[in-house]
Amino acid sequence: MSNSLVLTTSLVRWDGGTAAYHLVRIDGEPAEAIAMHARIERLETGRRRGFGSVKVSARVGDTEWKSSVFPSKPNGWILLVSKKVMRAEDLAEGDPVRLELELL
Structure with a gap:
């Protein structure tokens, strides 16, 4: 099983009441690969991450950063994209994002 994923998805804005966040949603086969990685990690360590x-x-264009993806219902994951990354890669809400992920 590969620990690297490449996908293209859209940048979404989510309003959280007091602040707005930008994120990408990960669905389909990449989401299944992340879920399998999480299950294997849980079996190996005996615990679940927060x-x-x-x-x-994560990598978008020339910008790389370490982060976490979080489960999102029904069977997907989300990755927050900071303003720093958005500025560096000239991204705006709705833009397609080519995302490279290495599962750690």
């Missing part, structure tokens, strides 16, 4: 998250190294 909120069921999975550590990742």
Whole structure:
């Protein structure tokens, strides 16, 4: 099983009441691969990470950062994208994002 994923998805804005966040949703086969990685990690360590998250190294364009993806109903994951990344890669809400993830 590969620990690297490449996908293209859209940048979404989510309003959280007091603040707005930008994120990408991960669905389908990439989401299944992340879920399998989380299950294997849980079996190996005997514990689950906070909120069921999975550590990742993410890359969009030339910008790379370490973060976590979080489970999202029904069977997906989300990755927050900071303003710093959005500025560096000239991204705006609705833009397609080519995302490279390494599951850590």
